[in-house]
Amino acid sequence: MRAIPTLKISISGVRGVVGQSLTPKLLTRFAQAFGTHTGSGTIVLGRDPRTSGQMVKHAVVAGLLSTGTRVVDIGMCPVPTVQLQVRHRRAQGGIAITASHNPAEWNALKFIGSSGLFLDTGQARELLDIYHQGEYTKVAGAEIRTVEEIEGATDLHIKQILDALGPLPKTPKKLRVVLDSCNGAGSIVGPKLIEALGAEVIPLNVTPDGSFPRPAEPLPENLGDLCRMVKEHHADVGFAQDMDADRLAIVSERGEPIGEDYTLVLATLYVLGREKGPVVANLSTISALADVANKFGCPVFLTKIGEVNVTDAMQQHNAVVGGEGNGGVIYPRINFARDSLVGIALVLHLLAESQRTVSELLDTIPRYTIVKEKMACPSHRIPGVLKKIRQDFAKFPLDTRDGVKVMQSDGWLLVRGSNTEPIIRIVAEAKTEDRAREMVNSVLPI
Amino acid sequence: MKPLKIGITGVRGIVGETFTPELAVEFAEAFGTYLDRGRILVCRDTRPSGPMIRSAVLAGLLGAGCEVIDLGICPTPSMQLAVKWLKADGGIAITAGHNPGQWNALKFVRGDGLYLNPTQGEELLDIFHQAEFAKATWDTIKQVVQIVDPIEEHVKVLRESFAVEAIRSKRLTVAVDCCNGACSFLSPKWLATLGCEVLTVNDDPNAPFPHTPEPKRETMAQLCAVVKAGRAAIGFAHDADGERLGIVTDLGEPLSEEMTLAIAADIRLRRKTGTVVTNVSTSNAVEMIAARHAGSVMRTPVGQTYISEGLIEHNGVLGGEGSGGVTVPEVHLTHDSAAAIGLILEHLAQTGERISELVNQLPRLTILKHNVAVEPHRLYSVLQEFRATMEQEGIEVDSTDGIKATLPEGWVHVRASNTESLIRIIVEAEEQAAARELLDWARDRIRR
Numbered sequence: 001m002r003a004i005p006t007l008k009i010s011i012s013g014v015r016g017v018v019g020q021s022l023t024p025k026l027l028t029r030f031a032q033a034f035g036t037h038t039g040s041g042t043i044v045l046g047r048d049p050r051t052s053g054q055m056v057k058h059a060v061v062a063g064l065l066s067t068g069t070r071v072v073d074i075g076m077c078p079v080p081t082v083q084l085q086v087r088h089r090r091a092q093g094g095i096a097i098t099a100s101h102n103p104a105e106w107n108a109l110k111f112i113g114s115s116g117l118f119l120d121t122g123q124a125r126e127l128l129d130i131y132h133q134g135e136y137t138k139v140a141g142a143e144i145r146t147v148e149e150i151e152g153a154t155d156l157h158i159k160q161i162l163d164a165l166g167p168l169p170k171t172p173k174k175l176r177v178v179l180d181s182c183n184g185a186g187s188i189v190g191p192k193l194i195e196a197l198g199a200e201v202i203p204l205n206v207t208p209d210g211s212f213p214r215p216a217e218p219l220p221e222n223l224g225d226l227c228r229m230v231k232e233h234h235a236d237v238g239f240a241q242d243m244d245a246d247r248l249a250i251v252s253e254r255g256e257p258i259g260e261d262y263t264l265v266l267a268t269l270y271v272l273g274r275e276k277g278p279v280v281a282n283l284s285t286i287s288a289l290a291d292v293a294n295k296f297g298c299p300v301f302l303t304k305i306g307e308v309n310v311t312d313a314m315q316q317h318n319a320v321v322g323g324e325g326n327g328g329v330i331y332p333r334i335n336f337a338r339d340s341l342v343g344i345a346l347v348l349h350l351l352a353e354s355q356r357t358v359s360e361l362l363d364t365i366p367r368y369t370i371v372k373e374k375m376a377c378p379s380h381r382i383p384g385v386l387k388k389i390r391q392d393f394a395k396f397p398l399d400t401r402d403g404v405k406v407m408q409s410d411g412w413l414l415v416r417g418s419n420t421e422p423i424i425r426i427v428a429e430a431k432t433e434d435r436a437r438e439m440v441n442s443v444l445p446i
Numbered sequence: 447m448k449p450l451k452i453g454i455t456g457v458r459g460i461v462g463e464t465f466t467p468e469l470a471v472e473f474a475e476a477f478g479t480y481l482d483r484g485r486i487l488v489c490r491d492t493r494p495s496g497p498m499i500r501s502a503v504l505a506g507l508l509g510a511g512c513e514v515i516d517l518g519i520c521p522t523p524s525m526q527l528a529v530k531w532l533k534a535d536g537g538i539a540i541t542a543g544h545n546p547g548q549w550n551a552l553k554f555v556r557g558d559g560l561y562l563n564p565t566q567g568e569e570l571l572d573i574f575h576q577a578e579f580a581k582a583t584w585d586t587i588k589q590v591v592q593i594v595d596p597i598e599e600h601v602k603v604l605r606e607s608f609a610v611e612a613i614r615s616k617r618l619t620v621a622v623d624c625c626n627g628a629c630s631f632l633s634p635k636w637l638a639t640l641g642c643e644v645l646t647v648n649d650d651p652n653a654p655f656p657h658t659p660e661p662k663r664e665t666m667a668q669l670c671a672v673v674k675a676g677r678a679a680i681g682f683a684h685d686a687d688g689e690r691l692g693i694v695t696d697l698g699e700p701l702s703e704e705m706t707l708a709i710a711a712d713i714r715l716r717r718k719t720g721t722v723v724t725n726v727s728t729s730n731a732v733e734m735i736a737a738r739h740a741g742s743v744m745r746t747p748v749g750q751t752y753i754s755e756g757l758i759e760h761n762g763v764l765g766g767e768g769s770g771g772v773t774v775p776e777v778h779l780t781h782d783s784a785a786a787i788g789l790i791l792e793h794l795a796q797t798g799e800r801i802s803e804l805v806n807q808l809p810r811l812t813i814l815k816h817n818v819a820v821e822p823h824r825l826y827s828v829l830q831e832f833r834a835t836m837e838q839e840g841i842e843v844d845s846t847d848g849i850k851a852t853l854p855e856g857w858v859h860v861r862a863s864n865t866e867s868l869i870r871i872i873v874e875a876e877e878q879a880a881a882r883e884l885l886d887w888a889r890d891r892i893r894r
Binding site: 018019020023024027028029032054055057059061062066105106107138139144147210 | 462471493494584
């Protein structure tokens with residue numbers, strides 16, 4: 001069999017394995033292409049704490065400077081902090097150096113436009129064209145601009161959250177929170193934010209040294225330590241972030257992971273309680289979101305997967321909240337970005353203002369189970385797989401905007417190729433885990 | 447003509463044209479691969495493209511698995527000394543030395559603080575061209591360290607090499623033009639250590655070069671004025687990275703860059719006779735001076751690496767080149783303008799002689815240098831044709847480096863530049879008129 005490549009150049013950016021495909025030359029060239037694309041303006045640069053972060057940063061700085069770009073280096077920080085800084089500084093763009101939930105050997109560049117949003121499909125295609133054409137803007141030595149190193153970019157982030165939501169209301173007992181930052185970019189800002197909101201924080205894995213104390217994805221099976229700590233400290237809630245702090249998972253006061261799909265559901269419950277309006281999520285999102293929105297009489301729009309698709313639709317529909325089922329909450333009053341810090345603030349406000357526990361709140365929301373599987377699959381085989389699914393399930397209503405979503409009477413099944421890795425993702429939702437697994441198994445092995 | 451030169455002395459080009467960040471990244475990866483990872487020092491001069499090239503070099507070295515110590519802006523010889531005391535495996539200097547500001551270059555230093563020799567330079571080029579570089583993985587990749595001050599250590603080594611107390615006692619007034627280059631950090635400090643009253647011009651590393659960073663008579667007008675106005679005992683002019691030195695006498699006379707080695711040789715051989723190592727393109731004044739002091743001269747091809755190797759091979763007492771680079775072996779075996787300053791001031795302090803008096807006793811020959819721009823692919827053919835012409839005319843040639851012909855009225859040296867796509871013609875004769883005639887004679891015999 002042909003080797004599965006470790007490099008993924010796509011409209012989501014460039015992602016690869018350090019020591020194999022993600023070479024400094026490739027990174028420099030991408031940065032040159034981005035500097036060329038943005039017209040040699042100001043670019044904000046931030047990174048997560050991966051061990052390869054410094055190498056990647058220097059490669060990117062060299063490429064950007066050579067195109068006459070002015071670089072604002074905000075150091076180690078969450079991806080949403082970079083997005084916030086792009087807008088705050090009216091920069092022409094940003095680059096976040098992070099492979100978010102991928103394992104330690106990966107790294108990636110994510111490109112942000114002047115709006116603070118990730119490049120949309122059209123902009124990303126332009127960037128890729130420039131990259132491939134290989135003709136980049138070059139400025140003479142005397143026109144090379146400086147790298148400005150900025151500290152405290154995350155303080156602005158905390159301030160914006162507090163300005164939008166305010167501190168927590170007084171409760172009989174201060175909320176007690178365990179935060180597991182996975183030694184990621186959230187380490188340096190999460191504990192500060194929770195304290196600033198007025199809750200007590202018990203930190204776990206907040207040493208941003210590039211080591212991965214657990215797999216970065218905040219999936220229930222990776223949150224054993226967090227669950228234990230929540231029980232041990234009789235905390236009200238546990239939060240888990242990924243490496244670049246865009247995704248958030250929640251552990252209830254009983255020390256049980258509530259499933260990352262419910263992060264957006266709880267955040268939406270709070271936001272719609274404050275202001276009514278449309279909700280946007282991707283088509284892999286749990287149906288409980290629609291149930292909550294219906295209760296408030298608010299519409300839900302489902303989009304293709306990918307943060308940029310969600311943010312696009314949020315702007316189009318003037319949504320008050322949105323996000324993705326993987327724990328990515330987007331609250332446009334603060335930031336058009338998946339932002340675990342915003343998610344933390346919304347959920348803590350919900351707990352404090354409702355005076356209810358996480359479990360009590362969940363009891364008011366219909367429960368569904370989502371089962372996710374993935375299979376290695378070279379990209380050239382993906383269309384064939386999808387075609388077969390369309391044929392096998394032809395008797396059901398199908399949504400083919402992103403892979404194939406099969407709408408069954410008691411749930412749904414989604415099969416699609418990943419944007420970031422050479423794999424096929426299979427997702428199924430039903431009222432029970434058995435039924436959801438049965439739906440996944442109905443297409444396995446592909 | 448593309449201003450890019452990749453050769454055994456490194457890579458040099460114009461930023462914004464040929465010297466791209468990818469090129470710097472790949473050369474750094476090749477060097478990291480060549481040294482089998484290890485600890486590498488990086489320094490740069492003050493050119494505005496320095497930060498861009500620096501980032502490219504750091505990325506390439508880290509990508510290859512090197513541990514990198516970034517010395518920031520410092521003279522190349524400071525880095526070469528630091529390679530030894532930090533027990534590094536090598537170093538990269540980001541500097542185009544005497545070239546104008548739009549140029550930049552990478553120069554590669556090995557574990558003993560000397561430049562790669564020609565064989566090593568070729569090995570590095572082979573790795574660069576083959577483009578299969580060592581790659582660090584996430585669990586082996588290293589970080590950049592930035593805590594070291596190479597200047598202090600450089601001054602310490604210099605102090606140990608010269609009679610500092612004797613110089614201090616004279617409280618000499620010394621003018622220095624740092625050309626806003628890397629010596630802005632070293633030279634004023636070293637002169638202050640020597641107890642001099644220092645009249646500094648152009649010591650702002652953030653400002654552009656006030657003139658071409660090549661210490662020649664044409665670039666020393668400002669320094670001459672400072673020497674005269676301040677009644678200085680001597681004036682020194684630096685290049686961008688601390689290798690070449692130009693001198694203005696106490697009378698305010700700017701000297702040819704050829705005189706720097708002549709002065710240093712005279713001072714050195716008076717104390718300690720032995721072999722002076724210089725290249726075939728440098729003034730015969732060195733032979734005349736050596737003869738006075740029962741010393742000898744060893745001639746090498748042009749380039750620092752040859753001077754260093756010649757000094758080791760012949761146990762030389764001094765090295766240098768007509769471009770103004772001087773090597774004082776007690777400090778280290780590489781050009782170091784701060785070491786040359788130490789040697790000269792020590793002499794002035796200990797003898798009470800004025801620099802103008804010393805210069806008056808030296809042979810004054812006329813040396814003329816002329817560059818002919820040649821398409822890169824014609825460079826060596828042009829040389830071959832010149833050689834054939836010499837042979838037809840029955841003139842004997844020395845081919846240590848390029849072609850050198852010695853004629854009754856003087857000598858002519860024609861060679862390809864190591865760093866640019868140029869044929870260099872250097873002629874020397876006793877009188878100006880004879881030198882002019884020689885230059886015309888040589889030019890007539892070069893067909894582009």
